[in-house]
Amino acid sequence: QSRDFGTGRVFGGQVLGQALYAALRTVEGRVAHSLHAYFLREGDFQAPIVYEVERARDGGSFSNRRVVAVQHGRQIFNMTASFQAVQEGPEHQDPMPDAPPPEECKDLRELTTGEADWMPPRYFKLLRLTQALDFRPVDPEHTLGTGAREPRQMVWMRTSARLPDDIEAHQAFLAFASDMGLIGTVTFPHVLPPTGFQLASLDHAMWFHCPVRVDEWMLFDLHSPRAGGARGFARASVYARNGTRVATMAQEGLFRIRRRGRP
Numbered sequence: 001q002s003r004d005f006g007t008g009r010v011f012g013g014q015v016l017g018q019a020l021y022a023a024l025r026t027v028e029g030r031v032a033h034s035l036h037a038y039f040l041r042e043g044d045f046q047a048p049i050v051y052e053v054e055r056a057r058d059g060g061s062f063s064n065r066r067v068v069a070v071q072h073g074r075q076i077f078n079m080t081a082s083f084q085a086v087q088e089g090p091e092h093q094d095p096m097p098d099a100p101p102p103e104e105c106k107d108l109r110e111l112t113t114g115e116a117d118w119m120p121p122r123y124f125k126l127l128r129l130t131q132a133l134d135f136r137p138v139d140p141e142h143t144l145g146t147g148a149r150e151p152r153q154m155v156w157m158r159t160s161a162r163l164p165d166d167i168e169a170h171q172a173f174l175a176f177a178s179d180m181g182l183i184g185t186v187t188f189p190h191v192l193p194p195t196g197f198q199l200a201s202l203d204h205a206m207w208f209h210c211p212v213r214v215d216e217w218m219l220f221d222l223h224s225p226r227a228g229g230a231r232g233f234a235r236a237s238v239y240a241r242n243g244t245r246v247a248t249m250a251q252e253g254l255f256r257i258r259r260r261g262r263p
Contacts, residue, residue, distance in 0.1 A: 010043025012201045013179030015069055015077050021172035022051040023065040023081045030063055030083035031211065032171050037079035037204045047071055061085050093209075096239040102156035102217045105136035111144070133177060134158050142188075143181070151188040151224035151234075155181060159215045173214045174247060178206055178236070183253040186224040186232025196258045202231070204251045212238075212246035230256040 016037055024032060043049060049071050056064040062084050069077035137143035138154040157177055163169050183201055212218065218241070224234040232255035238247040 010045045010049070010076075011179065012039055012204070013176040015039075015043060015049065016079070016179060016204060017172045017176035018049070019051055019067040019069055019077065019079045020081060020175045021168060022053050023067050023079075024083075024168040024171065026053050026055060026065060027058075027063045027083045030085050031167055032208050033082055033084045034207045035079055035081040035175070035205065037077065039077055039201045039203070041071075041074060041076040043069075043076050044071055049076070056080075061087065093245040094237070096219060096243040096245070097154065097221050099138050099154050099156075099219055102134075102136050102158075102241075105138055105156055106140065108135045108137065108140075111137075111140050132160055133180065134160055135180065146191075148191050149188050151185050153181070153185055153188070153222050155220045155222070156217050157214075157220055158217050161215070163213070163215045167211050170212065170214045171208060174208070174212065174218075174238070175206060177214065177220075178238075178247075178249045179204070179251075181220075182222055182234050182236055182249065182251050183232065183255075185222045185234045186227045186253065186255050188224065189227075193257060198254055198256050198258060199232075200254045202252050202254055204249070206247060206249045208247050210244065210246055212240050212244075217241045218246065227255055230254060 016035075019037070020032060020035060049069050052068045052070060054066040054068075056066050062082060065081050065083070067079045067081065068075050069079075134157065136156040138156070142149055143153045143155065157180070159173060163173065179201065183199060187197070187199065219239045220236050221239070222234060222236040224232060226233045231252055233250070233252045235250040236248070237245060238249070240246050
């Protein structure tokens with residue numbers, strides 16, 4: 001089942017989350033530790049999506065699955081995901097960046113009430129995506145602004161509703177949330193022309209470092225170190241509220257200026 005979030009196409013995070021969940025249902029006693037995905041075509045939210053899962057390997061500690069999403073008889077997405085039996089090992093991590101607690105930040109929907117005269121119209125479409133999430137930018141005017149600024153943002157996120165206790169649901173929903181605002185960070189250093197621009201996900205990678213409840217607050221630290229060649233690259237570190245780094249993600253997307261007379 002797909003929803004129209006106001007973009008005219010299926011939200012990429014939905015396909016990513018559903019594909020991961022389909023793969024998770026074919027493994028037992030293992031959790032996802034990484035995925036690598038490609039968005040091939042726009043999805044039609046009025047048509048069903050069929051997820052075909054290939055069991056590539058089941059080893060002593062790891063399993064691998066390939067998932068293809070098909071719509072109207074054509075592939076719109078493919079993904080390879082790896083799963084691991086839970087094991088212990090040495091640990092280290094970078095510290096979580098300093099940020100005010102989520103209680104001191106306003107939800108995106110709240111920011112549209114009487115204070116959104118500076119918000120670009122495209123972000124009102126983003127509001128529809130946040131119905132399933134509490135989405136709280138640490139610096140709203142930076143995240144939602146229009147002027148040239150540093151290509152970095154921090155956002156607190158959690159699901160709006162409590163989820164079941166099974167880790168599969170939480171990993172799938174984290175994949176869904178990972179497509180929220182990540183590639184948009186590449187636009188921050190640029191003053192974009194009135195003719196508009198194209199921004200679309202091309203590929204996406206995630207690494208799940210340890211279990212996390214996505215119905216509890218997570219801090220997303222997003223940064224775009226490079227754009228060029230009509231593509232933009234962004235990455236994010238995700239932290240549980242206690243400071244544990246729970247996931248890392250990276251995405252590259254189409255990023256080019258629309259020219260007059262061209263679609």
